[in-house]
Amino acid sequence: MKKYICKNEKDTAELAKILVKKFKGGEIIALEGDLGAGKTTLTQYIGKEYKIKKITSPTFVLMKVYAINNAQCTIKNIVHVDCYRLDEVQELFYLGIEEYLNKPDTIVVIEWADKIKKYLKNFKKITWIKIKIKKNYRILEIKKT
C-alpha cells in the first residue's frame, strides 16, 4: 500500500499524472471516500491527462462514457461510474458496465466502489484508492489487486 498526501488540488493533479503513466488499458480505479473527499476531482484530473476536458459528476446518470480522441493512444474510453445511488450490485449490470470492465482499450473509474466490492472481485487490474478528508489536506491510500 502506498500513501499520498495531497495538500491541494495541484497535488491531486500530480497524482493523477503518476497513475495515468502506468495505465496500459483495462485498468479499474476503485475510489472510496466520503462526500466531498475529491473522487470526482481526481477523475477529472485523470481525464485531463487524456485531454478530456468536461468530466462532470455521474451521480445522476450513474455512468458516463468519454471517448479519447487520440490515434496514438491505445486507450479509447474512460468510463466514469458512480455507485452513490446504487443499492444492489445487479443494477450495474443493466447499465452495461460489464462491457467495459477490464476491456483492453478502456479505463473504468468507479466512485463509491466500496458499495460493489464483492462484485469487483470478479475482475482484475483494480487499483483501490481510499481518500480520507482532513482539515487542510487529503490522504490517498493506494492499493493494487
Next chain:
Amino acid sequence: MKILAIESSCDETAVAVLEVNGQNYKVLANLVSSQINIHKKYGGIVPEVAARKHVENIIPLLEEAKITASDIDIIGVVNGPGLVTSLIVGLETAKTLSLLWQKPLVPVNHIKAHIQANWLKGDSGSLQNILFPAISLIVSGGHTSLVSLSDKCKFKVVGETRDDAVGEAFDKVAKLLDLGYPGGPIVSQKAINGDPHKYKLPRPMIDAKNFEFSFSGLKTAVRYEIDKIKTIDDQVIQDMSASFQQAAIEVLIKKTIKATQKYKAKSVLLGGGVSANNELRLQLEKAVDELDGVKFYQPDLELTTDNALMVAISAYFEYSENKAKYVNAWKKVKVNPNLEI
C-alpha cells in the same frame, strides 16, 4: 392537433394528451405515476427497479388517458437524457403505438422540454408569447445549464456545471445533514426558518467571466462547516440549509442576469426540477424585474417536476418545424442517456 406524450427518463412515468389549435391549447390529460415512495426506501434511484415500475405503470396510464388511434395526430416521447433502462420503456411503448396507429413519432430532449414548458400556463389558454432572444436557466438533479434561445426550437448552451449539478448538491447537503430522500425539497423546507447568513459559504465562480458553474466546492464547504459543529440540532440544520441554499441561489441568479445582459435577452425562462424551489423563483423574478424590458417566465409548479405535458408541447414545436422528418421515425429513433441540448 392532438399530441400524445410519454416521459419515463428517470423515476416518474408520465403520459399526457395536449390539444393545440393555432395559439390556443387545452390539456386533455396529464398523468404522473411517481416512484418516489419506492426510492425513499433505498435513499436513491435504483435503475432496475425504476425500469420495472415504468413497465408496470405505463399501460394503466395510457388506459387512464382514454386515447384511441383516432384521437391523436402525433406521439412525442423523451429519448434522453436519463437512465437508459427507464428511457427504453417509454420509447419502446411509443414506437409500438406509432407503428400500430401509423402516427408520426417525435423524439424529445428532456431538457429542452423543461424549457418549453414555459409556453404553457394553466390547463387551457393561449401559448405564451415569449420574445427572443431568450435565456433559460435549467436546474435539476442532473443538470445546471444556461441556454440561449433564438427561437422556440433553436438552443445553444452558453454555460454548464463543471462538476455537480445544483440539484445534486441539494441532495448531498441533505445527506450530510441526515435529512433523507428526496433531499432537495427537505433542505428548502428547513431553510424557511433558517438564517441564510449564519454560515459563511463560498459562492463558487460567481465572478468568473464565463457562464460555468461549480457546486462540488460548495458541498465540500458545507461538510467542513458541519465537521466543526459539536451537536447538529434543528437550529443548525435550519441555518445550514438556509446558508447553503442562499449561496447556491446567488450564483445561479448572478450568472443568469449576466447572460441576459450579454445576450441582450428579452425573456428569461426558468426550468427543471429545482425550479420548484420557492426562494429561487422569488429571488430570480426580482432580479429580472430590475432589468429594463426583460420578462420573467417560470413553469407552473406541477410542470417543474418531470411530466409529459412539457414533452407534448416540445413534440408539437419540433413537429411543426419539420413534419416530414417524423413520419417513419419509429424505425430509427434510439435512446441516448447522454443526449445533449
